[in-house]
Amino acid sequence: xxxxxxxxSGKKLISDDFTTATPKILSRVGANLHNQEGHPLCIIKEQxxxxxxxxxxxxxxxxxxxxxxxxxxxxxxxQNFDSVLVPGDHVSRxxxxxxxxxxxxxxxxxxxxxxxxxxxxGLDAFLVxxxxxxxxxxxxxxxxxxxxxxxxxxxxxxxxxxxxxDAKLKLFCNDPVRIQEKQEHHTLEAVKLVEFDxxxxxxxxxxxxxxxxxxxxxxxxxxxxxxxxxxxxxxxQGEWLEVLGCGxxxxxxxxxxxxxxxxxxxxxxxxxxxxMVLFNIPDIRLFWxxxxxxxxxxxxxxxxxxKFKPFSKFPPVFHDISFxxxxxxxxxxxxxxxxxxxxxxxxxxVELIDDFLHPKTGRISHCYRITYRSxxxxxxxxxxxxxxxxxxxKCNTLLGVEVRG
Ligand code: PHE
Numbered sequence: 001x002x003x004x005x006x007x008x009s010g011k012k013l014i015s016d017d018f019t020t021a022t023p024k025i026l027s028r029v030g031a032n033l034h035n036q037e038g039h040p041l042c043i044i045k046e047q048x049x050x051x052x053x054x055x056x057x058x059x060x061x062x063x064x065x066x067x068x069x070x071x072x073x074x075x076x077x078x079q080n081f082d083s084v085l086v087p088g089d090h091v092s093r094x095x096x097x098x099x100x101x102x103x104x105x106x107x108x109x110x111x112x113x114x115x116x117x118x119x120x121x122g123l124d125a126f127l128v129x130x131x132x133x134x135x136x137x138x139x140x141x142x143x144x145x146x147x148x149x150x151x152x153x154x155x156x157x158x159x160x161x162x163x164x165x166d167a168k169l170k171l172f173c174n175d176p177v178r179i180q181e182k183q184e185h186h187t188l189e190a191v192k193l194v195e196f197d198x199x200x201x202x203x204x205x206x207x208x209x210x211x212x213x214x215x216x217x218x219x220x221x222x223x224x225x226x227x228x229x230x231x232x233x234x235x236x237q238g239e240w241l242e243v244l245g246c247g248x249x250x251x252x253x254x255x256x257x258x259x260x261x262x263x264x265x266x267x268x269x270x271x272x273x274x275x276m277v278l279f280n281i282p283d284i285r286l287f288w289x290x291x292x293x294x295x296x297x298x299x300x301x302x303x304x305x306x307k308f309k310p311f312s313k314f315p316p317v318f319h320d321i322s323f324x325x326x327x328x329x330x331x332x333x334x335x336x337x338x339x340x341x342x343x344x345x346x347x348x349x350v351e352l353i354d355d356f357l358h359p360k361t362g363r364i365s366h367c368y369r370i371t372y373r374s375x376x377x378x379x380x381x382x383x384x385x386x387x388x389x390x391x392x393x394k395c396n397t398l399l400g401v402e403v404r405g
């Protein structure tokens with residue numbers, strides 16, 4: 001992969017020893033499902049946008065938030081990580097988890113990659129919708145490209161405290177200690193007001209999307225770019241499902257983006273998760289399906305009310321593959337990417353069914369079960385056999401493993 005030219009979204013880049021992006025993944029760049037009218041990801045994006053427009057009208061009737069849904073997913077490693085304070089040795093930077101184009105550029109792993117530039121351009125309230133890329137396992141809820149919507153809202157002391165003009169409240173103080181509730185130099189009253197606004201806004205969004213009866217709960221968590229940080233979970237089919245991360249923006253980030261005199265919140269939500277729940281979509285690959293039986297179900301006057309009716313599934317074909325891992329280590333996402341490259345969407349699921357350490361040689365063997373199934377047609381045994389033997393030979397040549405059978 002070294003020293004090849006990569007062309008992606010109008011840019012030409014030279015690959016290097018950091019490159020992990022595959023031609024298959026690059027072929028997804030530009031699909032922009034979130035901008036395809038009538039696509040469920042576009043429908044949910046528009047609903048979220050409308051909620052923010054409506055709930056933030058100023059005295060002149062203009063919305064406070066502006067939306068950016070066409071920013072290139074090709075970002076610098078600096079934008080994706082450093083600009084949002086992700087430490088140099090943080091696990092989220094691993095080559096095994098990200099699609100690096102080379103040492104300098106990558107496919108964004110989250111829409112937070114744009115926080116810094118947009119705050120720096122002077123915006124106080126914005127939404128970013130876009131495709132994001134992460135190397136991951138293969139099953140009904142994971143796909144290496146998915147979509148996020150980011151939101152940022154900044155407050156000046158004047159805006160935050162306008163209801164209490166006589167109280168002499170301040171955003172910042174000299175308190176140098178960081179505690180669970182707040183960052184150093186924030187006043188507790190400022191943080192609590194912003195946190196309250198953030199939680200009200202996002203609970204309101206959940207009710208707007210799913211109805212007043214939806215059950216929600218907040219879970220405290222950690223992100224490098226917010227503190228305190230929270231996740232919102234919604235109750236779906238009896239289980240708590242995480243749908244977004246959010247928090248009070250790190251002041252250092254705001255300061256470096258030229259907005260150090262304001263305090264802000266940020267959130268990032270997963271559009272597929274929300275759309276799968278809202279429309280009852282059982283498999284994440286359906287978002288990429290060109291089958292009219294999928295997309296036509298959303299071409300109705302009230303698309304936000306659609307409950308997807310699954311069409312009958314075509315039969316699966318199973319194959320197992322087992323191999324000795326190379327002695328210098330093995331990254332399972334390398335295998336998943338190879339499956340994605342060879343089999344595309346016909347790979348429905350890949351499970352590690354056996355993981356075995358040879359007692360004498362110390363070598364490690366992995367056995368995976370692959371479920372092949374197409375969304376649009378019955379796959380013949382021969383057809384799948386060809387795909388699987390192609391995969392087997394590429395495992396030998398490209399992954400440096402020794403296939404056992
Ligand atoms: N970027 C985070 C993620 O992808 C979500 C997030 C956005 C969290 C903004 C906090 C603030 O998981």
